[in-house]
Amino acid sequence: MSVLVIAEHDNAELKRPSLNAVTAAQALGGEVHVLVAGEGAGAVAEAASRVAGVARVLHADDAAYAHGIAENLAPLVTGLAEGYSHLLASATTFGKNVMPRVAALLDVAQVSDIIGIASESVFVRPTYAGNALATVESNDATKVITVRTTAFDAAAEEGGAASVEAVAGAGDQGLVRFVRHELSKSDRPELTSAGIVISGGRGMQSGENFPLIEAVADRLGAAVGASRAAVDAGYVPNDFQVGQTGKVVAPDLYIAVGISGAIQHLAGMKDSRVICAINKDEEAPIFQIADFGLVDDLFKALPALAEELDRQGISRT
Amino acid sequence: MKVLVAVKRTIDPNVKVRVKSDQTGVETANVKMAMNPFCEIAVEEAVRMKEAGNAEEVVAVSAGADKAQETLRTALAMGADRAVHIVSEAELQPLAVARLLKVVVEEEQPGLVILGKQAIDDDSNQTGQMLAALLGWPQATFASEIVFKDGTADVTREIDGGLETLNVNLPAVVTTDLRLNEPRYASLPNIMKAKKKPIDRREADALGVDIGPRLAIHKVEEPPRREAGIKVADVAELVARLRDDAKVIG
Numbered sequence: 165m166s167v168l169v170i171a172e173h174d175n176a177e178l179k180r181p182s183l184n185a186v187t188a189a190q191a192l193g194g195e196v197h198v199l200v201a202g203e204g205a206g207a208v209a210e211a212a213s214r215v216a217g218v219a220r221v222l223h224a225d226d227a228a229y230a231h232g233i234a235e236n237l238a239p240l241v242t243g244l245a246e247g248y249s250h251l252l253a254s255a256t257t258f259g260k261n262v263m264p265r266v267a268a269l270l271d272v273a274q275v276s277d278i279i280g281i282a283s284e285s286v287f288v289r290p291t292y293a294g295n296a297l298a299t300v301e302s303n304d305a306t307k308v309i310t311v312r313t314t315a316f317d318a319a320a321e322e323g324g325a326a327s328v329e330a331v332a333g334a335g336d337q338g339l340v341r342f343v344r345h346e347l348s349k350s351d352r353p354e355l356t357s358a359g360i361v362i363s364g365g366r367g368m369q370s371g372e373n374f375p376l377i378e379a380v381a382d383r384l385g386a387a388v389g390a391s392r393a394a395v396d397a398g399y400v401p402n403d404f405q406v407g408q409t410g411k412v413v414a415p416d417l418y419i420a421v422g423i424s425g426a427i428q429h430l431a432g433m434k435d436s437r438v439i440c441a442i443n444k445d446e447e448a449p450i451f452q453i454a455d456f457g458l459v460d461d462l463f464k465a466l467p468a469l470a471e472e473l474d475r476q477g478i479s480r481t
Numbered sequence: 482m483k484v485l486v487a488v489k490r491t492i493d494p495n496v497k498v499r500v501k502s503d504q505t506g507v508e509t510a511n512v513k514m515a516m517n518p519f520c521e522i523a524v525e526e527a528v529r530m531k532e533a534g535n536a537e538e539v540v541a542v543s544a545g546a547d548k549a550q551e552t553l554r555t556a557l558a559m560g561a562d563r564a565v566h567i568v569s570e571a572e573l574q575p576l577a578v579a580r581l582l583k584v585v586v587e588e589e590q591p592g593l594v595i596l597g598k599q600a601i602d603d604d605s606n607q608t609g610q611m612l613a614a615l616l617g618w619p620q621a622t623f624a625s626e627i628v629f630k631d632g633t634a635d636v637t638r639e640i641d642g643g644l645e646t647l648n649v650n651l652p653a654v655v656t657t658d659l660r661l662n663e664p665r666y667a668s669l670p671n672i673m674k675a676k677k678k679p680i681d682r683r684e685a686d687a688l689g690v691d692i693g694p695r696l697a698i699h700k701v702e703e704p705p706r707r708e709a710g711i712k713v714a715d716v717a718e719l720v721a722r723l724r725d726d727a728k729v730i731g
Contacts, residue, residue, distance in 0.1 A: 291602065438723070451709060
């Protein structure tokens, strides 16, 4: 039995969610192999070969794989699938896009967003925004799985010494052309891997008020997120969204500001170690799951919080 | 161009779901149902394509129990022209739905199939990608903008780091993300009109595809409950608690 992890990367760096997928792969047992499909992504293949627990790296180098295009990647993966009991990717927008296409081409089910592994064929996954945990069994010959990154620790980036071998696929299927990326630029940590996240909701009233959040974030070295309500209202871009339909985070500290605590938001953050909520409505459902609740006007509380952090000499750790 | 829009009937997103005490699933008896929110966005986009002159006809399709008909009526009230109901009282998993939709696509020959990116019940996020794979079509998932040009479409996708734009051949499968549009409410006259629009009922078992479940559900449980903590008096106490009690800042 061996497991193939489909690596997510930008041709320069191996993305952190792939390290969580490697840990899930190790939990299944058997050898762990990693597929790095990209263009000029040799450095990524090298990085993958050093990840602890990885036995082999398959490196496909083709312009068709430069941008993670599902239509080109899926036939490459299915061509390599024989001999693997499981195909894994992280449940990021990359994995969610590519893996169901792989599964359908192999005529098998996909098990989405697993948070637990009971055996090599039995998995736990959240449904209904995490309000019901389903234990499901797949009897397909090849199990295609996406992995919720917050449920599995990242594998160590160093410690492995895997071989790297070249593989090739059918290349460009001619269905899709990459046009452009507009990636958010930020000096803050990435939302899904940050140790502290501070998110704003509808209570922020406007995108122009998000600097109040950012001021606190910068003092704590925190990532900035938002509720779906804040995204829907246009305060911030969708890639800030934490929740059932956005990103799932589980930092050491989650600070929810002006967020009422809709079911779909809680789905994205309720596994955080410590939750702190600031809301002027003391009846807000967010307080039912918060370890520390502050009932206050956020427009007063946020500047006061930034000031208090300075006064106490607390800065990013 | 004909646009096919697939819709799913789910528990209303505002309802708090309850896991059944026998752990076989969640309670759906006497629970308010609605069209999956991402499907509403798909219907809205399809109707806008027709209104903008990019589509001549919008056909809504749903696979599921008898009551899925209500969801199709909603799609018709929002502006779809007619509907296809693939009737199955059995549980349909994403691969089965993709197979059933493929049969309808081959009959209807649409230029575009649009679906929600995920249903808020099983949260699978698979059906659109699987349908595209089975058809050998391009897939533009998590769309926030669709622009037609020269027989292709530029689709902007919501990805983890921001936005990505792909140019896809048509026909294609597109799945919707939140910011694609804001779905309309059906007006009363349109709800009345929708009652007269045709729904073609097809038995899933008669479509000649394997729709058996691939995943066996062993049990469904409630997640561990998180208890409410304490209220702090002010910002100073909050900082002290986070530093000294929780030790998450310092």
